[in-house]
Amino acid sequence: MSEHSHYIPPLADMAFVLEHWLNAPADWQRMPAFAALDADTARMVCEAAGDFCAGQLAPLNSSGDLQGCTLQAGQVRTPDGFAAAYQAYVQAGWPALACDASVGGQGLPGLLDAVLNEMIASSNHAWAMYLGIMHGAYACLHAHASAELQAQYLPKLVSGEWLATMCLTEPQAGSDLGLLRTQAQPAEDGSYRISGNKILISGGEQDLTDNIVHLVLARLPDAPAGTKGISLFLVPKKIPQADASWVPNTVYCDGIEKKMGIKGSATCAMRFESAQGWLIGQPHRGLAAMFIMMNSARLHVGLQGVGHAETAYQLALAYARERQQMRAVVRPAGATGAADAIVHHPAVRRILWDLRVWTQGMRALGYWCGHVIDLAAHAPDADERARAQALAALLTPIVKSLFTERGFQLASDALQVFGGYGYVHEYRIEQIVRDSRIAMIYEGTNQIQAADLLQRKVLASPDGLAPLLEAWRAEAALPSAHAATLQAWCDRLAQATQALAEDAAHDAELPARAAEDYLRLVGTVALAFAWCRAARVADPATHADKHDSARYCFDYVLPHAEHWLRLVQAARHRVAPL
Numbered sequence: 001m002s003e004h005s006h007y008i009p010p011l012a013d014m015a016f017v018l019e020h021w022l023n024a025p026a027d028w029q030r031m032p033a034f035a036a037l038d039a040d041t042a043r044m045v046c047e048a049a050g051d052f053c054a055g056q057l058a059p060l061n062s063s064g065d066l067q068g069c070t071l072q073a074g075q076v077r078t079p080d081g082f083a084a085a086y087q088a089y090v091q092a093g094w095p096a097l098a099c100d101a102s103v104g105g106q107g108l109p110g111l112l113d114a115v116l117n118e119m120i121a122s123s124n125h126a127w128a129m130y131l132g133i134m135h136g137a138y139a140c141l142h143a144h145a146s147a148e149l150q151a152q153y154l155p156k157l158v159s160g161e162w163l164a165t166m167c168l169t170e171p172q173a174g175s176d177l178g179l180l181r182t183q184a185q186p187a188e189d190g191s192y193r194i195s196g197n198k199i200l201i202s203g204g205e206q207d208l209t210d211n212i213v214h215l216v217l218a219r220l221p222d223a224p225a226g227t228k229g230i231s232l233f234l235v236p237k238k239i240p241q242a243d244a245s246w247v248p249n250t251v252y253c254d255g256i257e258k259k260m261g262i263k264g265s266a267t268c269a270m271r272f273e274s275a276q277g278w279l280i281g282q283p284h285r286g287l288a289a290m291f292i293m294m295n296s297a298r299l300h301v302g303l304q305g306v307g308h309a310e311t312a313y314q315l316a317l318a319y320a321r322e323r324q325q326m327r328a329v330v331r332p333a334g335a336t337g338a339a340d341a342i343v344h345h346p347a348v349r350r351i352l353w354d355l356r357v358w359t360q361g362m363r364a365l366g367y368w369c370g371h372v373i374d375l376a377a378h379a380p381d382a383d384e385r386a387r388a389q390a391l392a393a394l395l396t397p398i399v400k401s402l403f404t405e406r407g408f409q410l411a412s413d414a415l416q417v418f419g420g421y422g423y424v425h426e427y428r429i430e431q432i433v434r435d436s437r438i439a440m441i442y443e444g445t446n447q448i449q450a451a452d453l454l455q456r457k458v459l460a461s462p463d464g465l466a467p468l469l470e471a472w473r474a475e476a477a478l479p480s481a482h483a484a485t486l487q488a489w490c491d492r493l494a495q496a497t498q499a500l501a502e503d504a505a506h507d508a509e510l511p512a513r514a515a516e517d518y519l520r521l522v523g524t525v526a527l528a529f530a531w532c533r534a535a536r537v538a539d540p541a542t543h544a545d546k547h548d549s550a551r552y553c554f555d556y557v558l559p560h561a562e563h564w565l566r567l568v569q570a571a572r573h574r575v576a577p578l
């Protein structure tokens with residue numbers, strides 16, 4: 001392990017977001033499910049999660065990247081230490097954190113699970129992949145599986161004894177799941193026989209758990225074509241029997257991918273050969289059953305971007321304080337030597353400020369998304385639940401898409417701080433650049449997220465963006481240093497959205513051309529909102545840094561919104577076919 005491999009959990013900033021920016025403890029008091037939770041307990045949970053991630057996962061990040069996974073006779077071997085770290089994770093009870101107490105969970109808010117997930121991604125993204133969909137699988141089975149299946153599988157997932165996978169992608173079916181071909185034949189005993197090939201399946205085979213619960217999308221014989229003919233099946237690697245023994249299922253791992261990053265995560269080609277499976281939810285309604293896992297899964301992928309940006313910031317800042325090159329124009333007090341630390345050169349300092357302001361701003365927005373997902377499920381009042389659901393629907397694609405794009409770009413900016421050393425493995429930053437890239441692709445590519453935001457949500461109704469604008473205008477109405485600028489940007493965003501809707505009426509392709517830049521525009525204004533509120537709620541005596549960061553956001557980051565706005569307007573021009 002290199003001396004540069006530390007991860008320091010950003011607990012103070014996390015507490016600031018939970019307690020001041022969100023004021024989450026007050027909302028927990030109002031929700032019967034979380035009424036027993038207070039700020040002190042939440043802090044203790046975050047501290048313990050940070051200890052686990054920094055102590056157990058971060059030290060395996062670089063070695064896992066170098067060693068990677070191997071496949072022999074259908075068995076995957078994960079990097080040294082991964083399985084032991086997973087056992088420690090299970091023994092500490094982390095898988096059960098945000099699961100319902102009725103099935104052995106700890107019943108804590110999904111928001112705290114989001115905090116945990118950010119730290120896991122920060123310290124070891126490859127390891128994080130093995131538990132990536134555990135919570136989603138739990139939520140999906142909890143909502144849609146029969147009582148018998150729930151009794152058999154939920155306790156094992158909640159305890160972490162078994163892990164789950166999500167088997168969607170096939171060679172010819174990626175973003176368009178309507179093209180998938182895997183077949184499900186009804187069997188006489190009420191179960192199904194699943195046959196087909198899935199590719200790029202994270203953790204399709206691994207050596208962390210005895211059993212693996214695959215959630216597989218497949219077509220029944222009478223399925224209509226397209227996405228309306230897809231059903232969801234539970235297909236275990238080993239089929240549990242009534243006497244606690246098990247029989248192997250006909251599910252095989254045919255290969256693992258050599259890939260750019262997250263090398264410690266086994267990305268598997270899976271073959272289902274008339275494997276026994278059980279239907280989850282209604283026939284042909286598999287996508288609807290899966291949607292329940294989408295919001296939290298996409299939030300967690302977005303938080304991977306925050307996690308990467310956080311680690312990149314920590315590494316780059318530490319390096320910039322040590323590395324000496326040339327005298328700075330404004331030298332630090334008492335400097336007499338031939339060179340100053342590069343942190344004193346404004347070009348480097350600007351990169352570090354970008355990293356800090358984006359990372360902490362995204363954290364606030366990401367936790368806001370996690371909190372509104374909790375409110376959508378648990379707020380006592382039906383109107384409040386509906387408002388929270390509307391906000392979550394808009395925030396989720398922004399969090400997934402913008403944060404993963406920024407996570408990758410900020411990691412690359414941080415690499416620049418290291419000069420040539422940044423390109424060398426020992427300094428760890430090149431691994432973050434490679435690892436972070438995948439988050440822009442999986443869990444719905446960033447283009448698909450952008451289309452979801454603009455086409456499916458914002459333009460689907462005359463005031464599709466209203467839930468976000470209302471929240472931001474409410475903040476802008478409170479007295480604070482940056483309120484007037486935020487208000488002006490809300491107006492410009494509303495006008496740009498209105499113009500898009502009008503132009504789209506006679507140019508059907510326009511929204512698809514504008515979607516990505518529109519998402520970046522909305523996301524940049526969202527960041528301004530995050531810092532406007534941070535500056536308002538931060539006590540200057542204890543959180544002076546928040547006021548500096550807010551000023552930096554409005555001076556240097558928000559001007560990018562001008563650029564995205566111009567590109568959204570430019571989308572009026574048709575692009576010639578290639």
Ligand SMILES: Cc1cc2nc3c(=O)[nH]c(=O)nc-3n(C[C@H](O)[C@H](O)[C@H](O)COP(=O)(O)OP(=O)(O)OC[C@H]3O[C@@H](n4cnc5c(N)ncnc54)[C@H](O)[C@@H]3O)c2cc1C
Nearest residue numbers: 166167168169173174175200201202267441442443445447
């Ligand atoms: C490391 C890794 C782990 C993965 N883990 C899993 C997993 O556990 N389970 C699983 O099921 N899958 C997994 N995947 C697969 C992943 O979800 C898909 O790669 C992703 O959904 C994109 O599908 P595709 O690769 O077929 O690309 P395509 O769908 O072929 O897309 C190619 C390009 O076209 C764009 N595009 C396609 N359609 C549109 C459109 N309508 N509008 C705008 N742009 C469009 C896409 O954005 C992309 O840029 C994983 C992939 C990787 C690399």
